[in-house]
Amino acid sequence: MDNRKIELIEHGMVFDHLTFATGGRVFDVLSKYAWIDGFYPIMVGSFPSKSKGRKDVAKLDGLHLAEGTGAMNEIALLSPEATVSWIDHGQVLRKKKAWECLAPLVTSRLIECPNANCITHEEAPPTFRVQQRQPLSLECVYCKRSFMR
Amino acid sequence: MSWPRSILSIADFSPADVTHLLDLARTVKASPGAYQQHMRNRYLALLFFEPSTRTYTSFRNAMTRLGGGVSMEFREPKGTSLEKRESVASTLAMAKEYGSDGIVIRHPRDGAAAYAAEVTDLPVINGGDGYNEHPTQNLLDLFTIHERFGRLDHLIFLFFNDLKFGRATRILAHLSLYPGNRFFFLSHPAVGLPEQFKSLLDARSCTWEESFDPADFPRFLAASHVAYGSRTQEERFPQTAEGRETLKHVRGSVVLRASLLPAKKDLVVMHPLPMDKDFPCIARDVDSLPVAYWNHQAGNGIPVRQAMLLLTLGGAHGQ
Numbered sequence: 309m310d311n312r313k314i315e316l317i318e319h320g321m322v323f324d325h326l327t328f329a330t331g332g333r334v335f336d337v338l339s340k341y342a343w344i345d346g347f348y349p350i351m352v353g354s355f356p357s358k359s360k361g362r363k364d365v366a367k368l369d370g371l372h373l374a375e376g377t378g379a380m381n382e383i384a385l386l387s388p389e390a391t392v393s394w395i396d397h398g399q400v401l402r403k404k405k406a407w408e409c410l411a412p413l414v415t416s417r418l419i420e421c422p423n424a425n426c427i428t429h430e431e432a433p434p435t436f437r438v439q440q441r442q443p444l445s446l447e448c449v450y451c452k453r454s455f456m457r
Numbered sequence: 458m459s460w461p462r463s464i465l466s467i468a469d470f471s472p473a474d475v476t477h478l479l480d481l482a483r484t485v486k487a488s489p490g491a492y493q494q495h496m497r498n499r500y501l502a503l504l505f506f507e508p509s510t511r512t513y514t515s516f517r518n519a520m521t522r523l524g525g526g527v528s529m530e531f532r533e534p535k536g537t538s539l540e541k542r543e544s545v546a547s548t549l550a551m552a553k554e555y556g557s558d559g560i561v562i563r564h565p566r567d568g569a570a571a572y573a574a575e576v577t578d579l580p581v582i583n584g585g586d587g588y589n590e591h592p593t594q595n596l597l598d599l600f601t602i603h604e605r606f607g608r609l610d611h612l613i614f615l616f617f618n619d620l621k622f623g624r625a626t627r628i629l630a631h632l633s634l635y636p637g638n639r640f641f642f643l644s645h646p647a648v649g650l651p652e653q654f655k656s657l658l659d660a661r662s663c664t665w666e667e668s669f670d671p672a673d674f675p676r677f678l679a680a681s682h683v684a685y686g687s688r689t690q691e692e693r694f695p696q697t698a699e700g701r702e703t704l705k706h707v708r709g710s711v712v713l714r715a716s717l718l719p720a721k722k723d724l725v726v727m728h729p730l731p732m733d734k735d736f737p738c739i740a741r742d743v744d745s746l747p748v749a750y751w752n753h754q755a756g757n758g759i760p761v762r763q764a765m766l767l768l769t770l771g772g773a774h775g776q
């Protein structure tokens with residue numbers, strides 16, 4: 309079923325196996341960057357998954373995002389185990405796990421430092437160093453607290 | 458790494474960095490008169506977003522004794538609301554405009570000093586950030602230990618009372634770098650040494666022993682060179698019925714008394730101060746004994762901070 313949906317895209321990206329219920333937030337991320345870059349449309353749906361019960365799928369029509377850039381980083385933070393495919397002429401160009409597409413240092417307000425006393429909750433932009441990719445483990449660059457995603 | 462640079466965390470220091478700093482601190486302490494002009498026409502900003510009388514006073518003293526000035530200073534009273542607090546970034550911008558050559562920042566939030574170092578190009582000295590780091594305390598402790606024993610290796614340390622929330626235990630990140638150091642930990646189980654420190658000690662193949670039984674005090678003391686007590690950080694306990702109940706059991710559960718001390722032994726008892734007035738982890742009967750080292754330790758805060766300023770603000774001894 310999913311394969312058929314992927315084929316519907318001529319040029320763009322598919323974010324498959326998104327953690328259930330993160331699809332909406334991935335959609336928000338794509339919309340935010342789409343608005344900046346002026347591309348669209350974006351479609352999102354929720355499907356049954358063999359391994360995890362349910363999964364979300366999002367698609368980006370007409371544009372390829374590069375690894376380690378803004379939207380890619382935020383999607384990887386939201387759903388590190390998602391599968392990212394780049395599609396061109398209806399064919400899958402390449403496929404990666406979202407955690408492979410994450411920059412070594414990411415600044416994002418999508419996730420919070422779990423240390424309630426951290427300066428990021430008052431002033432500093434939440435910034436995290438990737439300590440380990442699978443399973444994803446991050447370290448706050450300010451208070452040095454490590455945590456799993 | 459080389460001097461001058463910011464002082465953010467004790468974990469950033471190599472033994473060579475510390476040796477360099479302690480050598481200079483020793484020289485300054487021996488002949489303070491020789492350094493009266495080294496900071497002439499240089500200005501330090503003292504930005505205390507939470508009060509700390511000892512840290513504030515010793516930095517102010519250190520700077521003025523080097524002939525330097527203070528460009529900007531404030532000490533926020535306890536209980537200042539988060540809403541009213543000026544932002545770190547805008548305060549640093551102002552400190553720069555006031556002609557500061559360096560910053561000392563104390564802030565109740567963890568990571569505030571690292572953030573400050575990111576938003577300013579001035580050298581930043583961390584005067585304590587929340588429950589995170591207090592490197593200038595760690596460095597003056599290292600100075601005091603070295604001054605007493607002539608080395609930082611092959612020593613035995615006993616850390617006692619609050620090992621969970623006290624920042625003085627951060628010194629382990631440095632002491633564990635030297636060969637032959639051994640560590641004892643004695644506390645109430647609710648405030649035991651955090652796992653991160655235990656893994657660090659294991660990773661560096663250090664020998665350590667943990668106990669929650671005050672009956673182990675005499676044995677640990679008899680073996681140790683340094684007994685280091687930390688005040689119970691009552692403000693860190695949850696404000697719940699359960700939290701208050703735990704605090705009741707923790708406070709006063711580990712107390713070093715004169716009767717526990719070995720008869721004759723090379724031992725110093727240290728404490729970062731202030732002591733808990735109502736539940737001190739070192740009993741009053743230790744105050745007058747030669748092992749009582751905490752006031753001397755606090756006094757070392759001035760020459761050690763003088764050395765930090767000389768190195769950090771790029772004075773004559775910066776490299």
Ligand SMILES: [Zn+2]
Nearest residue numbers: 421426448451
């Ligand atoms: Zn943090």
